[in-house]
Amino acid sequence: MGAAMAQDDVIGKAAAENGAVKTDSGMVYRSLTEGKGASPKATDIVQVHYKGTFPDGKEFDSSYKRGQPTEFPLNRVIKCWTEGVQRMKVGGKAKLTCPPSHAYGEKGAGGTIPPNATLQFEVELISIKS
Numbered sequence: 001m002g003a004a005m006a007q008d009d010v011i012g013k014a015a016a017e018n019g020a021v022k023t024d025s026g027m028v029y030r031s032l033t034e035g036k037g038a039s040p041k042a043t044d045i046v047q048v049h050y051k052g053t054f055p056d057g058k059e060f061d062s063s064y065k066r067g068q069p070t071e072f073p074l075n076r077v078i079k080c081w082t083e084g085v086q087r088m089k090v091g092g093k094a095k096l097t098c099p100p101s102h103a104y105g106e107k108g109a110g111g112t113i114p115p116n117a118t119l120q121f122e123v124e125l126i127s128i129k130s
Contacts, residue, residue: 010055010118014097027080028097029087037090038128042075042082045129051122060112060119069126078103081121088125096121 014020014028022028040046049069052061063070074082080098088094100106100116108115 010120011097011099014095014120017095020095023083025079025083025102026099027083027102028095029084030095030097031088031092032095032122033091033093033124035089035092035125037125039089040074040086040125040128041130042086043073043130045071045073046085047071047126047129048085049124049126053120055118055120071129080119081123084121085123085125088123090125090128093122093124096123 011022011026011028014030015022017028017030020028020030047069048071049063050061051059051064053059074085078098080096080102083102084094084096084098098119098121100118103117103119104113104115106115108117113119
């Protein structure tokens with residue numbers, strides 16, 4: 001099975017999960033816990049807790065394990081996060097399934113993320129700073 005077919009399979013399975021929405025960009029968003037606060041804009045700074053995994057479940061990054069949420073301008077991260085986190089409300093938790101085109105693409109990231117990797121994230125939106 002080629003990488004593109006495997007990637008399509010991962011995206012297809014994620015899109016078939018209960019409540020999941022596949023966007024025009026190819027990323028899949030699924031709310032795990034609905035938040036009650038505001039939703040961020042791409043220009044906002046957000047504070048999140050997250051766990052990143054490969055489709056096989058192997059974890060490659062986790063703010064939970066570091067014991068501290070992370071904060072960043074939403075328009076300065078991978079496209080999948082910029083798009084997906086804007087769908088969230090403060091206090092919410094979501095699963096983002098990111099195709100390579102909206103993650104780290106052909107270059108990958110350091111020695112951790114290989115080229116053309118489909119990635120999955122569980123993201124909890126803690127706060128927004130405009």
